Amino acid sequence: MTEPAAPPESPTKPLAMLTGALLLAIVVLVMLHGFGLDAGTGTLAALLSVAVLALLAPQVRRSRHVFLAISVLLAGYCLTTLPAPGEVLWPALDRTSFIIAFFCALASLQHVAGRSPAIARAAAFLANQPPGRRYLALGFGTQVFALMLSYGALSLLGTMARHSAEREPDPAVRALRTRRMLQGAQCGFSASLCWSPLAFATVITTALVPGAELGSVVLYGLGSALIIVIVGWLVDRRLKGTLPAGTVVPQRDQVAAHDVKSLRPLGWLLTAVALPAIVVDVLWGVQPSRTVLGLVPLIAAVWVLIETAAGRKLAELAARGRAYAFCDLPSYRSELVLLATAGFIGTAAGALLAGWLAGSGFDLGGIPARVLLVLPILLVPLAGQIGLNPILFVSLFAQLLPSPDALGVSTISVVLALTSGWTLTAPTSPFTASVMIISRLGGVTPWEVAVKWNGVFVALAAVALALWVQLVA
Known part of the structure; x- marks a missing residue:
């Protein structure tokens, strides 16, 4: 049965304010917990996360109720059958609260970047590159935009690319240019x-x-991205x-140097995120993923102050803060429910399944390590074809794998295998937001984008990434 296309109605203002306040509290608590303040911060963040999901449950679509129901059933099973249910539930709830906090922190940067004239100018520069370097400009440039805007980068650059392509008078050239730019x-x-x-x-991986250390993952991940x-x-x-033969492609105007x-601004942003996170990690041993929970909202606030005229800075910052906390965050109810429950299910189910397999004597260590490194690159995108969220599948599958030391391979190779599978799911699953955005902008079905547009690209990329993972193993 097909779901209705219309989104659920916006929550009432008091409910939105309560939801926003709880989400901000979760961000602060998870950040404090990451900095080593363990005086109940992790437990309180987990309990508030459950409260937020309970508040959001009546406001989301039926597909999200499936994930909520599975989460409740898993929790009920653990509580009624396991001698120590906390050993499974607390790590799963900790993952849930971190996912919520991380998403909300990143949303602060999206709130500012999505309204920034500087970002709009940078996006226009990439979208209007000459044909000879347009794909590479979009391929590399979108990565930095995604750092700030996540899926919003596709909407922004994709929309500008489509508008740029619409200037082509020939329908065949226009259609092909639109497709190539959207694929880039x-x-x-x-x-x-x-x-x-x-x-x-x-x-998460x-x-x-x-x-695994995030610094090494970023370094080797840049190789995967290349x-x-x-x-x-x-x-x-x-x-x-x-x-078609005989089609004349007009020369485009060159972009001014x-x-x-x-x-x-993109370079400044990368520096502002990377340097403090590295310094905090080196000096105090705090994971960069925890540092950004406070760092990213701070960068967003400074960004607002820089772009606002003198005399209005504090008023504008206060207005933006209210809009972010009590309008933006509650509006992400569908995404929050999906991501949080996927993390909970994957973590809890993975722990349960690992215990069952260990009890049965089954051991993935019997499979050659080189084969195990290829499996995520194949299985994660295949799971995406039936709508399984990568957070859920990777969280589950990673707990079944033996440790890198037991496999006799490098730690980074296992991380690269998992992230490679996750990466290839984005352009090849018709259920992902990235495919849906591109299909809407391109005027085609998600299935056509996932299979016809990206099928060859994903297959070749899977082979190349598998070789890369083997090389660093």
Whole structure:
């Protein structure tokens, strides 16, 4: 049965204010817990997360109720059958509260960046590059935009790319250019999942693999991202020659060299996020994923102050803060429920399944390590074809894998295998937000984007990433 297309009605103002306040409290508590203040902060954050999900449950669509129901059933099973249910439930609730806090912290940056004239100028610069370098500009540039805007990067760059392509008078050229630009943006977004310290793929996978460090994941993940963009560019070269014979492609105006300056805010942002997180990690041993919970909202606040005229700075900051806390955050109810329950189910079910397999004598360690490293690259995208969220599947699957030491491979190779599978799910699952955004902008079905547009690209990228993982093993 198909769900209604209309989104659920907005919550009443008092409920939105309560939800926003609870979400902000979760961010603060999870951050304090990450900095070592354990005086009940983790427990309180977990309890508030349950309260938030209970508040949001009546406001979301039926598909989200399935995840909520599975979460309740899992919790009930643990409480009624396990001798020590807390050993399964508390780690799952801790993962849930972290996911909620991380998402809400990133939303503060999205709130500011999505309204920033500087970001709009940078996006226009990328979307209007000449044909010879347009795909690579979008493939690399979208990765930085995704750092700030997540899926909003696809909407922003995709919309500008479509408007740029609409200037083409020939329908065949216009359709092909639209497709190539949208695929370039989606390739870049997918590549960002390999390395971005603000992406769930890297942050959660790093937490799941024993001994993994986010700094190494980012460094090697940049190698994975480079591989993905190069493969996408090579596929695009082939696509470029598919126009009907005799079609004349008009020459585009060259982008002025001084327009490159519009990309400077992106560089400043990367520096503002990376340097403090590295310093805090080196000096105090706090994980960068915990540092950004306070760092990203602070950067967003400074950004507002910089872009606001003198005399209105504090008033504008207060207005933006209220809009973010009591309008933006409650409006993300569907995303919050999906991500939080997927994390809870994957963590709890993975722990249960690992216990059952250990009790039965089954051991994945009997499978050759080199084969195990390839499995996530294949299984995570395949699971996405039936709508399984990567957070859920990776959280579950990672707990079944033996430790890297037991496998005799490097820790980073296991992380890269998991993030590679997660990355390839983004452009190939018709249920992901990235595919749905591109299908809407391209005027085609999600299935056509996932299979016809991205099928060859994902298959070749999977082979290349599998070789890369083997190389660093």
